[in-house]
Amino acid sequence: MEDYILRATAANGSIRAFAAISSNTVEKARQIHNTSPVASAALGRMLTAAAIMGIMLKSEKDRLTLQITGDGPLKGILVTSDRFANVKGYAVNPYTELPLRPDGKLDVGGAVGNGSLRVIKDIGLKEPYSGSIELISGEIADDITYYYAASEQIPSSVGLGVLVDTDLSIKHAGGFIIQLMPGADDELVEKLEKKLLTIPYITDMLDSGYNAEKILQAILGDMGLEILDRVPVAYKCDCSRARVEQALISLGKKELSQIIDEDKKAELTCHFCNKVYNFDESELKKLLVEACSR
Numbered sequence: 001m002e003d004y005i006l007r008a009t010a011a012n013g014s015i016r017a018f019a020a021i022s023s024n025t026v027e028k029a030r031q032i033h034n035t036s037p038v039a040s041a042a043l044g045r046m047l048t049a050a051a052i053m054g055i056m057l058k059s060e061k062d063r064l065t066l067q068i069t070g071d072g073p074l075k076g077i078l079v080t081s082d083r084f085a086n087v088k089g090y091a092v093n094p095y096t097e098l099p100l101r102p103d104g105k106l107d108v109g110g111a112v113g114n115g116s117l118r119v120i121k122d123i124g125l126k127e128p129y130s131g132s133i134e135l136i137s138g139e140i141a142d143d144i145t146y147y148y149a150a151s152e153q154i155p156s157s158v159g160l161g162v163l164v165d166t167d168l169s170i171k172h173a174g175g176f177i178i179q180l181m182p183g184a185d186d187e188l189v190e191k192l193e194k195k196l197l198t199i200p201y202i203t204d205m206l207d208s209g210y211n212a213e214k215i216l217q218a219i220l221g222d223m224g225l226e227i228l229d230r231v232p233v234a235y236k237c238d239c240s241r242a243r244v245e246q247a248l249i250s251l252g253k254k255e256l257s258q259i260i261d262e263d264k265k266a267e268l269t270c271h272f273c274n275k276v277y278n279f280d281e282s283e284l285k286k287l288l289v290e291a292c293s294r
């Protein structure tokens with residue numbers, strides 16, 4: 001089944017809701033980065049959140065980046081997304097291994113550790129919008145919930161889940177974000193809060209074969225749920241030789257000359273898809289000419 005996000009509303013527009021199935025996307029990330037189970041779970045939760053937050057962007061050129069920096073063995077995670085839910089990302093230490101938690105779940109919070117979550121939205125302004133919070137638990141869903149409350153003043157409920165199979169492949173991945181719009185009445189808030197306490201864990205829903213429709217039904221089925229849109233999700237890297245050339249040129253005259261003198265070549269690997277770009281001396285010299293003409 002293809003990965004997708006459903007965009008929905010409920011309670012006459014007082015609630016906006018998104019649910020995602022992202023199993024193939026997270027599996028692709030696992031194959032690219034050869035992530036350990038706990039790293040798959042952490043990166044997968046981040047990719048799923050970024051896909052959903054991406055489709056909230058307004059313009060086609062807008063870009064969203066989620067970056068966690070932590071003192072746990074994973075060291076950090078960076079993911080990006082766009083309005084079409086094209087996502088990509090990596091964990092700094094994808095081979096992190098940690099014992100399971102006492103409840104048998106992967107210890108994502110332990111792998112992430114203490115640190116911060118930064119959300120960067122490049123929406124075509126001179127300076128990108130950027131909001132940052134201290135991590136609450138490192139479990140990622142709680143941290144994004146807190147980010148929305150603290151940085152954007154949007155009361156939200158976030159659920160993110162990744163189930164890793166015995167052969168280490170991704171069995172299921174998905175999640176939801178439910179948000180209250182300004183002016184939601186107290187009765188509705190109370191009803192939603194109660195409902196969120198009674199629904200199964202997202203991982204249990206995914207493991208029972210829930211699709212995005214069924215996840216939204218479980219939460220908002222009795223609150224006037226209305227599905228608006230269905231957006232495909234994919235892991236896609238948009239790196240290219242031209243972009244890598246620009247990155248080399250932007251290093252500047254001094255640094256480029258140094259690379260040419262000392263190494264006579266350059267090999268750059270894309271963090272997101274592991275594609276390798278090679279430049280020989282004559283190519284680097286051409287880039288140096290461009291750097292000098294800037």
Ligand SMILES: [Zn+2]
Pocket residue numbers: 237238239270271272273274275
């Ligand atoms: Zn790439």
